[in-house]
């Protein structure tokens with residue numbers, strides 16, 4: 001018998017850098033800029049896709065550029081108050097945005113067609129505000145977190161019919177991409193206030209929608225163009241494994257190439273970390289794994305329809321109240337004088353478990369369901385078949401595994417510290433590690449800035465203490481231990 005000679009391994013090329021930045025979304029780009037500003041230029045951004053921007057992704061639909069991912073600058077700036085840094089970047093790079101009147105330009109529908117329940121909708125806005133007050137009082141009194149549903153219950157504000165449920169959904173799930181049952185009362189309220197409430201350090205209560213036909217991503221790609229050199233960027237490069245220690249980090253790509261770094265910053269989404277799409281050697285410590293598996297990667301899905309011409313509502317937004325909560329509830333007209341007039345584009349958003357449900361269905365079935373809803377919203381219109389139909393599948397995408405993080409009731413403050421903490425020379429940052437702004441673009445921005453600053457202080461000044469973490473998180477017990 002003959003034995004085949006050992007097959008020659010592909011030539012292993014190893015490149016060394018001071019810092020490896022893993023992922024080229026907002027976090028990675030802002031981290032790179034921060035290092036550059038501190039005089040550290042021996043870094044490389046390793047990114048699986050063929051462009052920077054991460055979740056800031058466009059598609060061409062109905063001959064227009066539409067946003068598959070983030071679309072809004074949430075909270076802008078009031079007077080000389082603090083500015084959302086995404087707003088600042090949008091202005092700097094001339095990204096075209098438009099105020100989107102989420103609460104003042106809304107039509108309401110149910111299965112019988114157009115029905116005015118704006119009074120119920122307004123009440124749901126007051127209920128949400130009251131929820132944040134209840135949450136703030138709990139913080140002041142050092143009381144445990146609860147679910148947002150419990151908060152609504154304590155306020156006697158639980159929705160009692162389809163109109164109220166759809167209105168509550170619009171106030172809550174449409175933002176957090178999960179239900180009040182699944183969400184922390186305190187973190188949801190804080191998340192809202194730190195962004196939107198100027199009394200709490202927030203930016204403003206405005207939402208500016210990008211309608212720039214170069215794409216919303218232009219703001220981060222142009223920013224990168226200002227300082228990033230071609231050799232500092234490795235696109236089309238998917239990371240397979242990360243080995244880390246107290247002396248350095250080695251990264252192996254799926255093509256077999258290895259990269260070494262004195263330090264590395266992992267900015268992959270929480271979903272990617274949860275899903276073991278990338279392996280860590282040694283396995284991440286228990287405190288880190290518990291934190292990763294305890295925060296939630298939620299999903300938010302925009303479903304786009306193109307029609308020959310507009311036949312729908314003249315407001316910017318519409319709510320559809322189905323008997324099933326969360327079934328095709330939030331509608332937006334892009335064929336509107338403020339957005340993309342003449343485009344024939346209407347889109348509907350679903351979130352959370354409903355997003356996961358439709359991702360598992362063929363497009364055709366989802367389209368039929370959505371068209372059933374459109375026809376029930378407009379019983380007196382002969383609704384034509386859409387010319388085109390599209391929705392992205394964020395939950396199944398191995399580079400994201402969802403849309404953005406949401407803070408569940410069982411996630412403690414120390415879990416956030418643990419999610420954020422370094423392990424040896426490997427650091428972590430992303431929207432999910434932001435205590436104040438998780439889920440948002442500006443959360444990604446601030447984390448890129450803050451963690452890269454910690455790394456730069458370590459590299460430049462030798463101040464390299466481990467970030468705070470908790471080996472065990474105790475005393476949030478359902479049972480007394482006696």
Ligand SMILES: Cc1cc2nc3c(=O)[nH]c(=O)nc-3n(C[C@H](O)[C@H](O)[C@H](O)COP(=O)(O)OP(=O)(O)OC[C@H]3O[C@@H](n4cnc5c(N)ncnc54)[C@H](O)[C@@H]3O)c2cc1C
Nearest residue numbers: 023025026027048054055069070071072239403431440441
């Ligand atoms: C549908 C949707 C709607 C949203 N709406 C808004 C909004 O309106 N306003 C708002 O402020 N925020 C919104 N967000 C959230 C916002 O997009 C995120 O907070 C932000 O983009 C996260 O940036 P990041 O750099 O932390 O992560 P990412 O953008 O996920 O960057 C991580 C990068 O790592 C890469 N990567 C992953 N795995 C690997 C691998 N194995 N090897 C190499 N590279 C890898 C990815 O390709 C990605 O480029 C939305 C997100 C989605 C998906």
